[in-house]
Amino acid sequence: MNLEAPITPDIIRDHGLSAEEYQxxxxxxxxxxxxxxxxxxxxMWSEHCSYKSSRIHLRELPTSGPRVLQGPGENAGVVDIGDxxxxxxxxxxxxxxxxxxxxxxxATGVGGILRDIFTMGARPFACLNSLRFGNPQHPxxxxxVRGVVAGIGGYGNPMGIPTVGGEVAFDDCYNGNIxxxxxxxxxxxxxxxxxxxxxGKGNPVIYIGSKTGRDGIHGATMASDAFDATIEERxxxxxxxxxxxxxxxxxxCLELMAGDCLVGIQDMGAAGLTCSSFEMADRAGMGMVLxxxxxxxxxxxxxxxxxxxxESQERMLLVVQSGREAEVRTICDKWDIDMAVxxxxxxxxxxxxxxKGETVVDMPVAPIAGDAPxxxxxxxxSPELTQLHQFDPQALPLPRDLNDVLMKLxxxxxxxxxxxxxxxxxxxxxxxxxxxxxxxxxxxRVKGTKKGIAxxxxxxxxxxxxDPYLGAMLAVAEAARNISACGGxxxxxxxxxNFGNPERPEVMWQFQQAVAGMAxxxxxxxxxxxxxxVSFYNETDGVGIYxxxxxxxxxxxPDLDRIATPWWKDAGDVILLLGRNELELGGSEYLKQxxxxxxxxxxxxxxxxxxxxxxxxxxxxxxxxxxSAHDCSEGGLAVTLAECSLMRRQGLLGATVELSDDxxxxxxxxxxxxxxxxxxxxxxxxxxxxxxxxxxxxxxxxIGKVGGxxxxxxxxxxxxxxxxxxxxxxxxxxxxx
Amino acid sequence: MKxxxxxxxxxxxxxxxxxxxxxxxxxEAVALWHKETSLQGCDCVILPGGYxxxxxxxxGAMAAFSPIMTAVKGHAAAGGLVFGICNGFQIxxxxxxxxxxxxxxxxxxxxxxxxxxxxxSNQTRFTRLFRAGEVLxxxxxxxxxxxxxxxxxxxxxxxxxxxxxxYCAPDGxxxxxxxxxxxxxxxxxxxxxxxxxxxxMPHPERCSEAIFGxxxxxxxxxxxx
Numbered sequence: 022m023n024l025e026a027p028i029t030p031d032i033i034r035d036h037g038l039s040a041e042e043y044q045x046x047x048x049x050x051x052x053x054x055x056x057x058x059x060x061x062x063x064x065m066w067s068e069h070c071s072y073k074s075s076r077i078h079l080r081e082l083p084t085s086g087p088r089v090l091q092g093p094g095e096n097a098g099v100v101d102i103g104d105x106x107x108x109x110x111x112x113x114x115x116x117x118x119x120x121x122x123x124x125x126x127x128a129t130g131v132g133g134i135l136r137d138i139f140t141m142g143a144r145p146f147a148c149l150n151s152l153r154f155g156n157p158q159h160p161x162x163x164x165x166v167r168g169v170v171a172g173i174g175g176y177g178n179p180m181g182i183p184t185v186g187g188e189v190a191f192d193d194c195y196n197g198n199i200x201x202x203x204x205x206x207x208x209x210x211x212x213x214x215x216x217x218x219x220x221g222k223g224n225p226v227i228y229i230g231s232k233t234g235r236d237g238i239h240g241a242t243m244a245s246d247a248f249d250a251t252i253e254e255r256x257x258x259x260x261x262x263x264x265x266x267x268x269x270x271x272x273x274c275l276e277l278m279a280g281d282c283l284v285g286i287q288d289m290g291a292a293g294l295t296c297s298s299f300e301m302a303d304r305a306g307m308g309m310v311l312x313x314x315x316x317x318x319x320x321x322x323x324x325x326x327x328x329x330x331x332e333s334q335e336r337m338l339l340v341v342q343s344g345r346e347a348e349v350r351t352i353c354d355k356w357d358i359d360m361a362v363x364x365x366x367x368x369x370x371x372x373x374x375x376x377k378g379e380t381v382v383d384m385p386v387a388p389i390a391g392d393a394p395x396x397x398x399x400x401x402x403s404p405e406l407t408q409l410h411q412f413d414p415q416a417l418p419l420p421r422d423l424n425d426v427l428m429k430l431x432x433x434x435x436x437x438x439x440x441x442x443x444x445x446x447x448x449x450x451x452x453x454x455x456x457x458x459x460x461x462x463x464x465x466r467v468k469g470t471k472k473g474i475a476x477x478x479x480x481x482x483x484x485x486x487x488d489p490y491l492g493a494m495l496a497v498a499e500a501a502r503n504i505s506a507c508g509g510x511x512x513x514x515x516x517x518x519n520f521g522n523p524e525r526p527e528v529m530w531q532f533q534q535a536v537a538g539m540a541x542x543x544x545x546x547x548x549x550x551x552x553x554x555v556s557f558y559n560e561t562d563g564v565g566i567y568x569x570x571x572x573x574x575x576x577x578x579p580d581l582d583r584i585a586t587p588w589w590k591d592a593g594d595v596i597l598l599l600g601r602n603e604l605e606l607g608g609s610e611y612l613k614q615x616x617x618x619x620x621x622x623x624x625x626x627x628x629x630x631x632x633x634x635x636x637x638x639x640x641x642x643x644x645x646x647x648x649s650a651h652d653c654s655e656g657g658l659a660v661t662l663a664e665c666s667l668m669r670r671q672g673l674l675g676a677t678v679e680l681s682d683d684x685x686x687x688x689x690x691x692x693x694x695x696x697x698x699x700x701x702x703x704x705x706x707x708x709x710x711x712x713x714x715x716x717x718x719x720x721x722x723x724i725g726k727v728g729g730x731x732x733x734x735x736x737x738x739x740x741x742x743x744x745x746x747x748x749x750x751x752x753x754x755x756x757x758x
Numbered sequence: 759m760k761x762x763x764x765x766x767x768x769x770x771x772x773x774x775x776x777x778x779x780x781x782x783x784x785x786e787a788v789a790l791w792h793k794e795t796s797l798q799g800c801d802c803v804i805l806p807g808g809y810x811x812x813x814x815x816x817x818g819a820m821a822a823f824s825p826i827m828t829a830v831k832g833h834a835a836a837g838g839l840v841f842g843i844c845n846g847f848q849i850x851x852x853x854x855x856x857x858x859x860x861x862x863x864x865x866x867x868x869x870x871x872x873x874x875x876x877x878x879s880n881q882t883r884f885t886r887l888f889r890a891g892e893v894l895x896x897x898x899x900x901x902x903x904x905x906x907x908x909x910x911x912x913x914x915x916x917x918x919x920x921x922x923x924x925y926c927a928p929d930g931x932x933x934x935x936x937x938x939x940x941x942x943x944x945x946x947x948x949x950x951x952x953x954x955x956x957x958x959m960p961h962p963e964r965c966s967e968a969i970f971g972x973x974x975x976x977x978x979x980x981x982x983x
Contacts, residue, residue, distance in 0.1 A: 174868045178899070179809040181770025265768055265812030357767065445868045447899040449964050450807075452774045466969060468777070581969065670872070758865075 024055040024381060032056070036063035042394055049388035057326050057374070057381050062389060064292035064330060065299060068557050071393035074523040075555040078536045086549040088512065091214060096137040096287065098551025100513045101211050102577055104470050109143035109214075110206035112151075112478070112517040112573045114556035118259040119201040120248070123168025128176040128262040130203045132334050135180060136288035139271050140337070142215035142278045143207025146451055147465050148177050150187040150203055151478045151517065151571045155196030157434050157756045162191070165199055166757050172262075173203070174445040179264040180271070183454055184446035185463035187478050188571075191434045194482070197248060197561030202517040202554075204478060204573045208467065215278055217287035219301035219309055219340045219366050224284055226298075226309060226364035227346065229353055230270045230336035233294070234319035236260050237332025247522055247560040266335040269356040274337065276352050282345035289336040295329045297338040298364075298372055303390035308367035313376045317359040325376040340366060400529035409487060412621035414606040419687055423737045426615055426691065427659050428748050433614050436656045437752035438667070459668060460587050461503040461652045464578060473578030475509035481655065482567035484623050487608045489531045491623045493538030493570050495695055498631050499654055500574035501546045505635035506650040506698050508584040508642035509576030511546050514539075516553040516572055521565020523557045531568040532557075539570060545628050548574060585642045587651035588668040589676065592728035594648055595707050599634045600697030601720045602658065602682045602689055610655045611691035624695045631696040633719040638698050640713050646706045653697035659690040661699050663732055666742055667749055673742040677733040678725030686737045701727055759983055761787040762800030764830070764846075766821045771807035771843065771963065778963045779804075783979055792824035802839035802982055803830050805846030807899070807961060817860060817902045818848035827853055839883060839982055840955040844900055847947070847957030856950055856957045857915070858907030863900070864940030870899040872972075873938055875946050875960060876926040879919040882949050884956040887981045893930045894923070894974040896960035898938060903959040905941040905948075915948060923947035923958060 033043050036059055046062050047053055054062065064070055072079065084092040090107055091099035097111035115130025131148065138145045150173055155162050177184045182205070219226065237260035277283055285305070287297045294316070302309045313328050323331075341349055346362055353360035367373075372389075374382035420426050430436050443458040455473060456464035462477040479500040485492030501511040516539065521528040543550055559566045578584055606612050607621020641647040653661040658680075666675050682689055702710050707723060714721035733739045761779045765772045772789065779787040788798055792810075797803060811820035821827070827849075834840045834855055842850040850856040863869055872895050877888040888894070907915065915921050923946040927936040937944045939959075947958025962975030 171867070178868060178901075179768065179770070179812065181808060263812075265809065265814075268770065268809075269767055440871075444871050447868070447870045449870065449897050449899060449961070450770060450774065452777060452964055452967075452970075455969055 026056060028053055028056065028059055036060065037067060038063055042066060045394065049385060057329060058384055060326050060330050061295045061382065064295055065389050066393050070292055070296055072555055073394045074396050074398050074557060075532065076395055077397050078533055081536060081540045082550045083540060083544050084549050084551060086547065089549050089551055090211060092551050093553065095216055096140045098513065098515060099141060099214055100551060100575065102472065105211055106467065107209055107211040108206055108474060108575060109138055109141045109209055110204065110515055110575055111137050111552040112202055112204040112515045112571065113554045114517050114519060115201045115203060116198060116519060116556050116559055119169055120199050122259040123165045124172035124175065125259055125261050127169040127172030127201050129260045129334055130201050131173055131176040132262045132264065132267050133290045134203045134205045135182065135267065136290065138205045138207040139274055140215065140217065140286050140288045141209065142213050143209035144275060145182045145205050145207040146453060147476060148182055148184040148203065148205045149476055149478050149573060150184060152187065152189045153195045153200035153569060154191050155199065156193045157191055159196045163757055169201055170442050170445050176262055176264045178447040180268050181450050183448045183450050185448050185454055185465065186458045186476060189439050189442055192482065192567065194567045197564065198559040198566050200519050200569055202571045204515065206474065206476065206575065215283065215286050217301050218285040218305040219307050220284050220305040222366055222368045224340050224343050224366045225346055225362045226311065226366065227339040227341055227349055227360065228316060228336065228363045229273065229339060229360045230358055231263060231266050231333055232317040232319040232359055233328055233331045234333045235323065235327055235331060238327060238330045247558045249562055260332045260334050262334050266358065269358050270335050270337065273352050273356040273358055277349060280348060282342050282348050283339060284342060285340040287338050289338055291332065293331050293333065299386055299390040301338065301340065302372055302386045308369045308371045308386060309364055310367055311364040311374045313374060315361045315363045317361055325374065325381045329374065398523055398529045399526045400533050401526045402530050403527040409620045410622050412607055414604055414688060417606065417616060419685060420615060423686060423690060424740050427663065427738055427740060428745065430610060430614055430656050430660055431663055431745055432748040432752040434752060434756065435610060436660055438750045439753065440750065441753040441757065455581060456507060456584065456586055461506045462509065462576065464507055464584055466581055471580050473581045473584065475504045475507050475576035475578055477503040478571055478573040479503065480569055480571045482569040483613065483619060484608050485535060485570060486567040487621065488623045489534035489568050490538035491626060493535040494542040494626055495623065496570060496572045497539055497542035497546065498626055498695060499652065500572045501548065502635055502652045502698065504574055504576030505638050506585065506652045508639060509578045511548045512575045512577045514543055514548045514550045514572055514574050516550055516570060518553065518555045519559050519566065519569040519571065520557050521560040528565055535568055535570045583643045583645060585647050585650040587665055588649055589665050589674045589701055589727045590648040592674060593704065594701040594727040595704050595723060596676060596678060596725040596727060597700045597702065597710060598697060598722050598724045599637055599700060599714055599719050600630065601694065602680065602684060603692065603694040604684050604688045605692045605694045606688050609691060609693045611657065611687065624693055626695050633717045634696045634698055637714040637717040637719040640717065641700065641710050646702055646710050647700050648703060649701040651699045653699055654693060657691040657693050659734060659738060663745055665699060666732055667746050673730065673746060674727060675729035675731045675742050676725055676727050677729065680724055680735055690734060690737060759785050759801045760799060761785055761802050761804055762790045762797050763787055763804045763806055764790045764792060764826055766792040766810035766824060768810045768812055769806050769808035774963045775804050775806045778966045778979060782966050782976060790826055792821065792826050795825050795829055797829050797833055802841060803833055805842040805849050807844030807846060810845055810849065816852065818845060818852040821849045822852035831855065834955050837952065837954050841884065842957040843961060843963065844959055847959055848902065850955060850957040855955050856948060857911045858905055860902045861904040861906055862902050863904050868901045869938050871897065873898050873960060874926055874928045874936065875923045876930050878921045878924050881919055882922060882953050884949065884978060884981050885922050887977045891930065893926060893928065895965065895972055896962060896974055897964045898960050900959055903939040903941065905945040907942060912942065918951060920949050920951065921945055922949055922956065
């Protein structure tokens, strides 16, 4: 490889750098870069790695709190759960690669987020996935759904980490850009957190894991670009996953961490050896020398450019106390993984890379890693929004047969039962899954304690399209409601912010608004955002996705004997509604599925009421009053009640409900007013539950009774549960099997 | 009673089995690394679920040649208990300790869910606490659980009461819908001729505690004590 070759404007453009960015690079080097250095900077300053368009806004997010042990900036966030224990979690996107190659894209997305968690010293104990696909009728959708779901299972299952929940939704806006957001949570001792800092001059830098190949070169740059007709040519930028090596790497790392020789550790994810070396040196304010001749390689003839930019999976970079290399060697030998001392820590604040004795990279760390360009891009709302908000629900024709509407909604891909998806994931391995996928939140036990961890992910992107600020607030509120509905205390949040091209002002405006909405809601719920990820350029041929700020929330269940699940328990139990029904149809699933419209203003969010409803629900559960609790969201009250009847594993159990609200029946049954939870309690507990709700200031009403084989609502709905169950459970297999 | 739980690279249910043996049964358990050659005096060897050696070639094919398997075979020949769950069952067939083979599920998808099982024979060390014909609920989680064995061998299995568990409907009926993976005559678990080596696809360790609302698995472990 010719390091003397001049860097032409074409080469600079191919590396995704603007003229200003190139100028900035030359200034910080005091000379022009060679091709390897340019390659390094192109990934370090890519949107994916540098957050150059988002950083300025992310500063608004609340990131600290009494339980936060590690906020954003490390591989993942860490939150104290008491008993000397902590949980470590993060969510990350793998959207672009999953669209190009669904199985490997999704699989390596899972692999990457798992490494982020065990890098911190935590043993991963659960995964979630938030997936968005295009219209099920679109020619690519079936292939993408099958590939992504198989890929998630194909990596998570062999790892032995249960995938316990998440979301799957479909919309035309994702036809050209699917979303694959992977979340992992791990458990660790609160006083044993490992971080990615290359401290201690002279300490060896050690490479462990898979060999380096030519796969995934410029993956991070690919993920920072929009798609067009040449997308198939990008397949080689997608990495290939090997869960078997990752499983061995996980066990080897945790064994290593049980000792005391490790100084710092970071996974080689996006931008591989480049990102890990620069970031580790930057965090410690140190430098590093790397000798590429020592890097284990999969093939001959790799150039320094290839080695530095490879995104081969299942690799870790460690800094170990000098003289203790043998301890690392012993453990790696046991697990049959490669180990090589590839360099050492320096105190000159520079990364120097040697190849066959020649210096091929000599760059200052801080300007490349810490002071990447920062943009405050122009933002303004799309003018079409005002028009979309013009909507009068009273002018909407009322469907003649509301039973038919309910059947249609329950069998629509967004509301249909997702068991076809989660049955392909091992969701029980590790024997902690107390509440399985399909409920409002999954609940995992923490062995050796009475505690549980509740997990959910939420985002209604149609809401966020119509109003990104309120849409993001509603996503946080729904996530918290899901946690509360199972008896958990909302603890903290990680996010995955999926947007279009930030260079377009209307996208930047969506981003800014969504971040502001999330920040406000998270402050109100006292749920700091401890980690997260931004994915821009989810756009094909100039058409972007709906803004999709996925919220993954972690809750703490103080006592696993006091939890609630959504399904009815016994005939004769009384059904209560916490919260209030409203005339709110804007942005609803009903409006989209039945009337084919995406418009209106969103359900309003009265924070005081929201908090009161959640508090009342949690108190009802901890006092043992509540027998079932289910959040009311997409599809409205009718869909919520139907789910309570259909989710039971012990057979179907119906309900008869009489609502006295003075609302049009479609708004009453299918409207998506926020801050509502449906409860069932034993007849003798009704008064106590009503008292609890009143004490907490939550609106409450007795609305019906559990029992029978059908769902009956006022004189508008009467459907047989067996028919409903069939429609609900067969919809996805019919589409995708 | 002392249990040994073999850990192959890629095993992922070893810790779950260890938890049940020690915390639920109150017995002693040791982890046996696949490169070891001694069973450390264990009375019962568990081959746990997982993806040993990444299921390379065929599920269980590599693990069957791990150094520890020589000791496991010796233990089985001497009448000691060997219990293979999921990947452990696949390893036992590859090692020749149990007849038959586990092929890809007919749906060609991974399946993780509760299934109902009928106790076909309760005259074994692994099922003696159940009633014959009793219907159990246990989770499965596998890609390759589709059991097959050639005709003559099947007749032998049936005649000698070696079929322990069969997939069934909740009422105990053997229906096509109740067979999740296409197994021959809905076989979910078998024992060897001597009755001391058992392999099964369902996961008893995942339903051994009250917190999961199902302790059918615990009874299976207790049968061995």
